[in-house]
Amino acid sequence: MSLIVCQHLKKQYKTGVVAIHDLNLNIEKGEFCFVIGSTGCGKSTLIKMMYREERPTSGKIIVGGINVAKIRNSKVYKLRRKLGVVFQDYKLLNRLTAYENIAFALEVLGLPKDEIHNKVLKVLDLVGLKGKAKSYPHELSGGEQQRVAIARAIVNGPRILICDEPTGNLDKRTSMEIMEVLKEINKLGTTIIMVTHDTTIVNALKERTILLDNGRILKDYAKGTYKYESNKNIN
Amino acid sequence: MKAIRILTRSIRDSFKSVFRNFSLSLASISCIAITLIVVAISLILTYNVNNFTSKVERDVTIVAFLDTNIKEEGRQEILEKLKKMEGLQNITYESKTKIGEEMMNSSDIFKNIMKNWDESESPLQDTYLIKVENIKEIGSIAKRIENLPGVDIVKYGEGMVEQLVSLFDLVRKICYGMVIALIIVTAFLIANTIKITIFSRRREIDIMRLVGASNINIKIPFVFEGLILGVLGSIIPIITTTYGYTALYEKFHGQLFSSLITLIKPQPFVFQVSLVLLIIGILVGMFGSWRAVRKYLKI
Numbered sequence: 001m002s003l004i005v006c007q008h009l010k011k012q013y014k015t016g017v018v019a020i021h022d023l024n025l026n027i028e029k030g031e032f033c034f035v036i037g038s039t040g041c042g043k044s045t046l047i048k049m050m051y052r053e054e055r056p057t058s059g060k061i062i063v064g065g066i067n068v069a070k071i072r073n074s075k076v077y078k079l080r081r082k083l084g085v086v087f088q089d090y091k092l093l094n095r096l097t098a099y100e101n102i103a104f105a106l107e108v109l110g111l112p113k114d115e116i117h118n119k120v121l122k123v124l125d126l127v128g129l130k131g132k133a134k135s136y137p138h139e140l141s142g143g144e145q146q147r148v149a150i151a152r153a154i155v156n157g158p159r160i161l162i163c164d165e166p167t168g169n170l171d172k173r174t175s176m177e178i179m180e181v182l183k184e185i186n187k188l189g190t191t192i193i194m195v196t197h198d199t200t201i202v203n204a205l206k207e208r209t210i211l212l213d214n215g216r217i218l219k220d221y222a223k224g225t226y227k228y229e230s231n232k233n234i235n
Numbered sequence: 236m237k238a239i240r241i242l243t244r245s246i247r248d249s250f251k252s253v254f255r256n257f258s259l260s261l262a263s264i265s266c267i268a269i270t271l272i273v274v275a276i277s278l279i280l281t282y283n284v285n286n287f288t289s290k291v292e293r294d295v296t297i298v299a300f301l302d303t304n305i306k307e308e309g310r311q312e313i314l315e316k317l318k319k320m321e322g323l324q325n326i327t328y329e330s331k332t333k334i335g336e337e338m339m340n341s342s343d344i345f346k347n348i349m350k351n352w353d354e355s356e357s358p359l360q361d362t363y364l365i366k367v368e369n370i371k372e373i374g375s376i377a378k379r380i381e382n383l384p385g386v387d388i389v390k391y392g393e394g395m396v397e398q399l400v401s402l403f404d405l406v407r408k409i410c411y412g413m414v415i416a417l418i419i420v421t422a423f424l425i426a427n428t429i430k431i432t433i434f435s436r437r438r439e440i441d442i443m444r445l446v447g448a449s450n451i452n453i454k455i456p457f458v459f460e461g462l463i464l465g466v467l468g469s470i471i472p473i474i475t476t477t478y479g480y481t482a483l484y485e486k487f488h489g490q491l492f493s494s495l496i497t498l499i500k501p502q503p504f505v506f507q508v509s510l511v512l513l514i515i516g517i518l519v520g521m522f523g524s525w526r527a528v529r530k531y532l533k534i
C-alpha cells in the first residue's frame with residue numbers, strides 16, 4: 001500500500017467553504033512531492049488533514065498505515081510521531097536555543113539524555129548548523145531558523161516530512177539552500193510533501209508536482225515532467 | 236523509566252515556567268491567596284462554632300428531681316420508663332445522700348448545717364441526670380419526663396440553651412455554605428486566570444502537539460504548575476491564619492464575650508487549618524490548570 005492514501009477526500013469548513021472536493025491521491029514511500037496552486041485552493045487544508053490538524057468531512061485518508069480520520073484526539077500523538085511538520089513561520093520556542101528546540105521534540109518522548117544529545121548533534125550537522133547549537137532563534141537568520149525547524153521535524157526519524165511553504169519567508173538563495181537540505185533528507189529515505197508558491201523551485205527540482213485548483217487535483221505531474229510554462233494558475 | 240524521565244522533565248519545566256511567566260503567575264497566586272484567606276476565616280469560625288455547640292451539647296443535662304418521699308420501687312419504676320423513652324443517651328442516678336455528702340465535703344459551712352439533719356427532714360431530693368441524643372429535642376423530652384408520676388420537677392437551663400443552639404446552628408450552616416461556595420468560585424476564578432496564562436502559551440502547546448507529545452504529557456507540566464501556584468498562593472493565608480489566630484486567642488484569653496464561649500486552642504488547631512488551606516490551594520490550582528489546558532487539546 002502507498003504511504004499516503006486519500007480516497008474521495010472532502011473537507012468542508014464550518015463556514016460552509018468546501019476546501020477539498022472528492023480528492024484521490026497516492027503518495028509512495030520515498031517520493032518528493034510538491035503541492036502547488038493559487039492561494040486559497042486548499043493546499044494547506046490537504047496537508048493539515050494528513051497530520052490531523054483538520055478532520056476530513058468525508059472520505060478516507062491513510063498515512064503510514066494509520067486511518068487518520070478515525071483516530072481519537074487523545075491518540076493524535078501517535079500519528080505525529082510518525083511525521084515531521086515544517087511551517088513558513090518556523091514555530092520555534094524563542095526562549096530555547098537551537099539545540100534545546102530540537103531536543104524538546106525528543107524530551108517529550110522520554111528519551112534518555114545522552115541519546116537525545118547524540119541525535120541532536122547528528123541532525124544539527126545534517127542541516128548544516130553545527131556551530132549554532134547555542135544560539136537563540138532571534139540570533140539566527142530566517143534560513144537558519146528554518147533549518148532548526150527542519151532539524152526538529154526529522155530528529156525523531158519520521159517516515160514523512162510535511163512542509164507548508166517552508167521557503168515562503170526566505171530569499172531566493174536561502175530558499176535553494178533549504179531545498180538542498182530537504183533533498184538530502186529525501187535521499188536518506190524520508191518521504192517529503194511540500195506545499196509551495198515558488199515555481200522556480202518546482203521547476204528546478206522537477207519532482208512530482210500536484211497542481212490543485214479549487215480543492216481538486218487539476219494536474220498530477222510525474223517526476224521530471226513539470227514545466228513552468230504549462231501552468232498559468234500559479235500567481 | 237521513560238515515564239519517570241517525562242515526569243521529571245515536566246516538573247522541571249513547570250518550575251521554570253512559573254518563574255518565567257512570573258507576572259501572570261502572580262495574578263493566579265494572588266487570586267488563590269485572597270480567597271484562601273476568606274476560606275480560612277470561615278473555617279476558623281465554623282470550627283469554633285462547632286466546638287462550642289458540641290461542648291454545649293455534651294454539657295447540657297436534664298435534671299429530674301424525684302418526689303421527696305419516693306421509695307426504692309418508685310425509683311426503679313421511673314428508671315424503667317426512662318429507659319423505654321426515645322432520644323435519651325445516658326441516665327445516671329444520684330441519691331440525696333450522695334448529693335448531701337458531696338455538699339458537705341465541698342464546704343465546712345454546709346457540713347456544720349447538714350450533719351444534724353435527719354433523713355426525713357432533708358430538703359434534698361433524689362435525682363436522675365439525663366443526657367439527650369439530640370439537643371434540639373431537649374424541650375419536648377424534658378416535658379415528657381416531668382409528666383412521669385413520681386417526678387417532681389425537671390430543670391435543664393431552658394430558654395437560653397435553645398436560643399444559643401439554634402443561633403449557632405444557623406452560623407454553622409452559613410459558614411459551611413460559604414466555604415463550599417468560596418472553594419467553587421475560587422476554582423473557576425483560578426481556572427480563568429490560568430486560562431489567560433495558558434492562552435499566552437498556546438504556541439508552546441501547539442508545538443508540543445506537533446512534535447508528538449501525548450495529551451497527558453502536555454497536561455502534566457501545566458497541572459504541576461497549578462500545584463506550584465496553589466502552594467505559593469497558600470503561603471500568605473497560612474502565615475496570616477497561624478499568627479492571626481494565635482494573637483486573637485491570646486488577646487481574648489481564649490474566651491469570647493464570656494467564659495461560656497471558649498475558643499479552640501491555637502495548637503494544633505492552626506496547623507490543621509493550615510493543612511486544609513494548603514490542600515485546598517493545591518487542589519484548586521491543579522483543577523484550574525487542568526480545566527484551562529483541556530480546552531487547547533481538542534481539535
Ligand SMILES: Nc1ncnc2c1ncn2[C@@H]1O[C@H](COP(=O)(O)OP(=O)(O)OP(=O)(O)O)[C@@H](O)[C@H]1O
Nearest residue numbers: 013014015017019038039040041042043044045046
Ligand atoms: N479554519 C478555516 N475555517 C474556515 N475556512 C477555512 C479555514 N481554513 C481555510 N479555510 C478556507 O478554505 C479554503 C482553502 O484554504 P487553504 O488554507 O487550504 O488554502 P491554501 O491553498 O493553503 O492557500 P494559501 O496558498 O494562501 O496558503 C480557503 O477558501 C480558505 O478561506
Ligand SMILES: [Mg+2]
Nearest residue numbers: 043044045164
Ligand atoms: Mg496555505
